[in-house]
Amino acid sequence: METTRSDSHLDRYAARAQGMVASEIRALFAVASRPEIVSLAGGMPFVNALPLDAVGAMLQHLVVTKGTEALQYGSAQGDPGLRERICDVMALEGIVASPDDVTVTVGSQQALDLITKIFVDPGDVVLAESPSYVGALGTFAAYQAEVVHIPMDDRGIVPEALRETLVRLRAENRRVKFLYTVPTFQNPAGVTLSAPRRSEVLAIAEEFDLLIIEDNPYGLLSFDAPPPRPLRADESERVIYLGSFSKTFASGLRVGWALAPHAVRAKLVLAAESAILSHSNLTQLAVREFMDTHPWRDQVKSFAELYRERRDTMLEALAETMPEGTTWTRPAGGFFIWLTLPEGLDSKAMSPLAIANRVAYVPGTGFYSDGQGHRHMRISYCYPEPARIREGVHRLASVIHQELAL
Numbered sequence: 001m002e003t004t005r006s007d008s009h010l011d012r013y014a015a016r017a018q019g020m021v022a023s024e025i026r027a028l029f030a031v032a033s034r035p036e037i038v039s040l041a042g043g044m045p046f047v048n049a050l051p052l053d054a055v056g057a058m059l060q061h062l063v064v065t066k067g068t069e070a071l072q073y074g075s076a077q078g079d080p081g082l083r084e085r086i087c088d089v090m091a092l093e094g095i096v097a098s099p100d101d102v103t104v105t106v107g108s109q110q111a112l113d114l115i116t117k118i119f120v121d122p123g124d125v126v127l128a129e130s131p132s133y134v135g136a137l138g139t140f141a142a143y144q145a146e147v148v149h150i151p152m153d154d155r156g157i158v159p160e161a162l163r164e165t166l167v168r169l170r171a172e173n174r175r176v177k178f179l180y181t182v183p184t185f186q187n188p189a190g191v192t193l194s195a196p197r198r199s200e201v202l203a204i205a206e207e208f209d210l211l212i213i214e215d216n217p218y219g220l221l222s223f224d225a226p227p228p229r230p231l232r233a234d235e236s237e238r239v240i241y242l243g244s245f246s247k248t249f250a251s252g253l254r255v256g257w258a259l260a261p262h263a264v265r266a267k268l269v270l271a272a273e274s275a276i277l278s279h280s281n282l283t284q285l286a287v288r289e290f291m292d293t294h295p296w297r298d299q300v301k302s303f304a305e306l307y308r309e310r311r312d313t314m315l316e317a318l319a320e321t322m323p324e325g326t327t328w329t330r331p332a333g334g335f336f337i338w339l340t341l342p343e344g345l346d347s348k349a350m351s352p353l354a355i356a357n358r359v360a361y362v363p364g365t366g367f368y369s370d371g372q373g374h375r376h377m378r379i380s381y382c383y384p385e386p387a388r389i390r391e392g393v394h395r396l397a398s399v400i401h402q403e404l405a406l
Ligand code: PMP
Pocket: 043, 106, 107, 108, 109, 110, 133, 135, 182, 187, 215, 217, 243, 244, 245, 246, 251, 254, 255, 256
């Protein structure tokens, strides 16, 4: 929500609305969508690669044959048939789950909202990686959580730092509600929590009675070796797992899910009921139909192949063009690379020069709730075609060279 000087309702808003501020990133996207600009800023899946004619025919068939179900109210927990298929998707990553423990949500973003709603009181602490997913930080702010960032490196969150933070917060008598983590192909950093660290994080969670929200929208978009098993595959009672069809099928359908311990699932469904009564049956059945009538595993593989080529293009272009002192991560899947500028440069201050040079990125500051991130930026390779990626990276390198010359 944007509050302006002319807003005559300022005194009326609930305290929590104070935490709802326009994301700088949304404003940036408006500029970045101009055709002359190569946008390395967005995180949009390349849905253009879907077989659109076949999806269209499938949707028409769905309405004609199952319209009275698809166009009717459904349940707040989600379509039972879709929940079964969601369990098949999770099985690909080693998770054994019952459809009864799945709640379908409006993208995994709604799962984040519902989880925060049921667990967080104003002032409670939520732990998150440093940097963390901007959409989650927005949700935590809306529920007036205090986010404490945990350092990460190229193998993901640093377990020792997690432990130290928990010890400190315990000594301060703070209420830590959960750790929010994107352990695989992280947004924005593109890094993956290593297998040994996964065990360490689970052991620390056990020791400190910590709940973990494992957000895994990119896990199936793996380019090299399969990623380590999700945390949820090895611990079912203190991990709530979030999944989504946004990156493996179609983000516009807005279908995601939460897999939660049984008691939590019951609360989630109640929260969903009060938020939306029931999920869209049309989009749920569209996903179900797609999975039943199309080789969806092949579709996921072909998305992964497409993104792998784009990642390779971006990594090559970075190696060719970036000035000394610039470093970046090498994602093994997903959409994003995290770039660190040479010392003394500021990605936010540099953004207008980048726009003038017809390239856009997301300054690192958007991914922290404590003002860090000035030397970093997120660049994504998911949407632009390879030639545009190359051009965008060349433009970006020229901007950094110009800044260094100042
Ligand atoms: N979590 C992460 C880490 C994401 O990157 C995104 C999408 N950008 C989401 C959750 C939300 O995805 P959706 O609501 O489309 O499932």
